[in-house]
Amino acid sequence: MMKLVSVAEAAANENNLTGEDYVRIGEMAKKYSVTLRTLRFYEDKGLLNPKREGSTRLYTRRDRARLKLILLGRKVGFSLRDVKQMIDLYDPSGTNSKQLRLTIDKSEKQLGRLQKQRQLLDEAIDELNNHMTVVRQLLADRAAPQVSAAG
Amino acid sequence: MMKLVSVAEAAANENNLTGEDYVRIGEMAKKYSVTLRTLRFYEDKGLLNPKREGSTRLYTRRDRARLKLILLGRKVGFSLRDVKQMIDLYDPSGTNSKQLRLTIDKSEKQLGRLQKQRQLLDEAIDELNNHMTVVRQLLADRAAPQVSAAG
DNA sequence: TATAGCATTTACGTAAACGTAAGTCGGGTG
DNA sequence: CACCCGACTTACGTTTACGTAAATGCTATA
Numbered sequence: 330m331m332k333l334v335s336v337a338e339a340a341a342n343e344n345n346l347t348g349e350d351y352v353r354i355g356e357m358a359k360k361y362s363v364t365l366r367t368l369r370f371y372e373d374k375g376l377l378n379p380k381r382e383g384s385t386r387l388y389t390r391r392d393r394a395r396l397k398l399i400l401l402g403r404k405v406g407f408s409l410r411d412v413k414q415m416i417d418l419y420d421p422s423g424t425n426s427k428q429l430r431l432t433i434d435k436s437e438k439q440l441g442r443l444q445k446q447r448q449l450l451d452e453a454i455d456e457l458n459n460h461m462t463v464v465r466q467l468l469a470d471r472a473a474p475q476v477s478a479a480g
Numbered sequence: 481m482m483k484l485v486s487v488a489e490a491a492a493n494e495n496n497l498t499g500e501d502y503v504r505i506g507e508m509a510k511k512y513s514v515t516l517r518t519l520r521f522y523e524d525k526g527l528l529n530p531k532r533e534g535s536t537r538l539y540t541r542r543d544r545a546r547l548k549l550i551l552l553g554r555k556v557g558f559s560l561r562d563v564k565q566m567i568d569l570y571d572p573s574g575t576n577s578k579q580l581r582l583t584i585d586k587s588e589k590q591l592g593r594l595q596k597q598r599q600l601l602d603e604a605i606d607e608l609n610n611h612m613t614v615v616r617q618l619l620a621d622r623a624a625p626q627v628s629a630a631g
Numbered sequence: 632t633a634t635a636g637c638a639t640t641t642a643c644g645t646a647a648a649c650g651t652a653a654g655t656c657g658g659g660t661g
Numbered sequence: 662c663a664c665c666c667g668a669c670t671t672a673c674g675t676t677t678a679c680g681t682a683a684a685t686g687c688t689a690t691a
Contacts, residue, residue, distance in 0.1 A: 355667065365668080370649060384656085384669055405608040408647075429619040436612045443605050450601060454594050457556040461587045464580050471575045506637065516638085521679060535639055535686085560678075632691105639686070649675090656669075661662105 351380070351387035361396055371399060376413050406443060411435055502531070502538035512547055522550060527564050557590055 358365050371377045372386070376399055379386040388396075395416060402412035415435065418428035509516050522528045523537075527550055530537040539547075546567060553563035566586065569579035 353668085364649080366649060366651085369669090374648095386668085401607065401611065403648095405604045405611070410647095424622045426619060426622045429615050429622070432615050433612060433619065436608055436615070440605065440608055440612070443601060443608065447598065447601050447605070450594060450598050453556045454591065454598070456552065457587055457591055457594065460552065460556070461584060461591070464583050464587070468577060468580045468584065471577045471580070504638080515679080517679060517681085520639090525678095537638085554678095635688100635690090637687090640684090641682105643680105643682085645678100645680075647676095651672105651674075653671090654669100657667095659666090660664085 351382075351389060352393070354379075354386050354388070357388045357393070357396075360393075361400065363396075363400075368396075371396070371409070374409055374413060376409060376416065405436075406439055407435070502533075502540060503544070505530075505537050505539070508539045508544070508547075511544075512551065514547075514551075519547075522547070522560070525560055525564060527560060527567065556587075557594060558586070562586055 352360070354365050354368055358368060368377065368386075372379065377388075377392055377395060379388045379392050381387065398416065399409070399412050402415070403409070407415075415428060415432050418431060419425060420428070503511070505516050505519055509519060519528065519537075523530065528539075528543055528546060530539045530543050532538065549567060550560070550563050553566070554560070558566075566579060566583050569582060570576060571579070
């Protein structure tokens with residue numbers, strides 16, 4: 330019944346000279362409410378790059394930070410391609426001003442799209458409400474086919 | 481140079497005992513700002529049913545009314561499948577209360593989805609704005625790497 | 632009759648983000 | 662030993678609403 334320390338966990342706990350805490354895919358998935366498939370998919374698309382111990386993926390703190398960014402990007406409507414473009418510019422040894430500017434640029438455009446979407450959405454809601462009113466009225470007429478007001 | 485009356489137009493003008501005015505696909509497309517492909521696609525999906533004169537499609541007033549409904553449906557976010565489901569229930573010889581109820585039902589659900597979408601959209605806009613603020617600050621720090629306030 | 636213009640059909644292609652199936656593997660457990 | 666769990670890889674499938682050829686046809690006009 331007792332769960333012994335696996336090789337992976339050994340790596341995470343003992344072989345841990347740099348203070349890294351590794352996480353395997355299952356835990357990672359739970360932590361961020363994504364599926365294993367999604368994590369592998371992101372890796373396949375070059376968005377994540379976990380270490381390997383044999384064939385087992387080990388995610389570091391940096392991987393988790395990246396995933397957070399990816400999920401934020403997705404939430405605000407960026408495509409994975411855009412997210413990748415921005416993330417790829419990250420250089421731990423530089424000022425990253427290029428990355429930051431690209432991010433701002435893309436963000437402004439995306440913000441515009443979102444606002445436009447909101448406008449369309451509001452229009453849609455209005456029109457749907459209007460239509461519902463009409464339909465309800467038709468339905469009422471069917472149910473009570475009396476003439477005009479006084480019943 | 482003079483454009484003579486085509487067979488289609490003849491059908492529309494002369495062979496027009498019932499007062500129908502037919503429209504060919506090109507005109508129809510312009511009138512409603514859709515492509516020919518779209519009109520044929522809708523027909524293929526059973527959403528439209530124009531008459532035929534030989535192989536040429538002729539759209540009646542009723543077809544145009546249907547198209548309007550389809551486009552409204554799309555605008556408010558219904559799938560073509562849903563639209564078809566609602567339209568298919570239309571019976572010119574009945575009260576259509578079944579159709580109307582289905583429409584109301586679907587509309588209420590769709591309205592809920594739209595409102596939820598709007599909420600998510602607003603959240604996204606907020607988060608994007610926040611993120612942009614942070615990034616702009618980082619960028620400013622890169623440009624002017626002085627310490628804290630007083631320059 | 633050659634050409635322009637509008638129409639027709641068939642059918643594969645596209646985008647995004649994974650889902651899902653299928654089969655395999657290594658490690659730990661009773 | 663038999664088994665289960667968690668992980669791995671490969672690769673086809675899904676969804677929606679058309680886009681985009683490609684090849685062909687009918688009609689009217691110069």
